[in-house]
Amino acid sequence: EAGVVQSPRYKIIEKKQPVAFWCNPISGHNTLYWYRQNLGQGPELLIRYENEEAVDDSQLPKDRFSAERLKGVDSTLKIQPAELGDSAVYLCASSFGGRAYEQYFGPGTRLTVT
Amino acid sequence: AQSVTQLDSQVPVFEEAPVELRCNYSSSVSVYLFWYVQYPNQGLQLLLKYLSGSTLVKGINGFEAEFNKSQTSFHLRKPSVHISDTAEYFCAVNGQNFVFGPGTRLSVLP
Numbered sequence: 001e002a003g004v005v006q007s008p009r010y011k012i013i014e015k016k017q018p019v020a021f022w023c024n025p026i027s028g029h030n031t032l033y034w035y036r037q038n039l040g041q042g043p044e045l046l047i048r049y050e051n052e053e054a055v056d057d058s059q060l061p062k063d064r065f066s067a068e069r070l071k072g073v074d075s076t077l078k079i080q081p082a083e084l085g086d087s088a089v090y091l092c093a094s095s096f097g098g099r100a101y102e103q104y105f106g107p108g109t110r111l112t113v114t
Numbered sequence: 115a116q117s118v119t120q121l122d123s124q125v126p127v128f129e130e131a132p133v134e135l136r137c138n139y140s141s142s143v144s145v146y147l148f149w150y151v152q153y154p155n156q157g158l159q160l161l162l163k164y165l166s167g168s169t170l171v172k173g174i175n176g177f178e179a180e181f182n183k184s185q186t187s188f189h190l191r192k193p194s195v196h197i198s199d200t201a202e203y204f205c206a207v208n209g210q211n212f213v214f215g216p217g218t219r220l221s222v223l224p
Contacts, residue, residue, distance in 0.1 A: 004157075033212070042118075042204050042214035043158070056211055091158070099146050099208045100165050105158040 002026070004106035006092050012112045018080035021109045025073065025094030032069060033103060034077050035091040043091055049075065050097060082113045116141045118207050118215035126221045129197055135190040135218045137205030145209040147188040149179055152202040152217075161203070164188060175199070195222045 005024040013019050025032050030051050035043035046065065048056040051072040060067065064083070069075040079086055089110050093103040119138045127133045139145065149161040162173025169181040179190045188205060200222045205215040 040217070042206075042216050044214070045212055048212075093158075100163075102148065102160045102163060103212070105150075107157045 004092055004094055004104055006090075006106035006109055008109055009107060010110050010112075012114065013082055015084055015113050016081040018078065019082055019111060020079075021077045021090050021092075021111075023075045023077070023092030023106060025075070025092070026104055029094035029096055029104070030072065031095045031097040031101075032075050033091075033093040033095075034067060034075070035093065037089045037091055037108070039088075046077070079111075082111075084113050087111055087113045116145070116207055116209050116211065116213045118205055118213050120203075120205055120215040120218050122218050123216065124219045124221065126223060127195055128223050130194045132193050133191065133195050133199075133220065135203050135205075135220065137188045137190065137215060139186050139188065139205070139207045141186075141207060141209040143209045145207045147179075147181060148206040148208065149173065149177070149188070149190050150204045150206060150214075152204065154201070158204065161190070195220070197222050197224060 007022050032049040034046040037043045046060045047067050049069045067077045089108040091108045092106045095101040095103045117140050121136045147164040150158045151161050152158045161177050162171050164171045164181045172178045177192050181188050202217045202219050204217045207213050
């Protein structure tokens with residue numbers, strides 16, 4: 001069974017440039033999460049999807065961040081424009097849904113903003 | 115609001131010694147509890163989880179955790195660690211939403 005796939009694995013951009021991250025969850029998982037993990041810290045939830053619907057985006061900085069999950073499968077997270085403080089690892093996870101189910105994480109995208 | 119506290123940011127321990135990584139949480143609703151591990155340059159993976167029933171939960175790689183409702187704790191333990199257990203360990207709570215703790219870096223020394 002294929003795991004959660006993320007691309008790119010690494011991205012270096014200059015501040016004020018746009019950047020996008022892509023995630024393909026495990027087949028059959030209807031819940032998808034995007035997290036940001038700063039160095040030495042735990043993952044922080046940015047947005048959670050149940051199928052196509054964003055059910056929790058309270059921590060998403062909506063002035064510069066956007067996300068979509070078309071057809072309830074793949075998802076894209078975008079930052080425009082990027083700031084120096086956006087440097088972090090962006091993690092995607094998926095689960096069957098419901099609070100009791102474990103999340104399966106992708107390898108993450110390490111973003112460096114210079 | 116929910117929160118998760120991991121009191122020890124770093125725990126060094128010698129190989130074959132026992133270890134306990136502490137986790138406390140606060141929540142106004144009932145919660146499910148998880149421990150995840152992140153090995154160097156790898157993604158997060160589940161060690162174990164508590165949903166209901168027995169308060170002692172066994173996970174992979176010889177780890178176990180005990181849920182204590184009165185103390186709102188979910189400490190992780192292993193009776194004898196190996197070099198390969200060197201990693202970052204995260205406690206997580208799923209109640210109103212999913213919240214991770216800041217992590218504990220376990221370093222197993224030869």
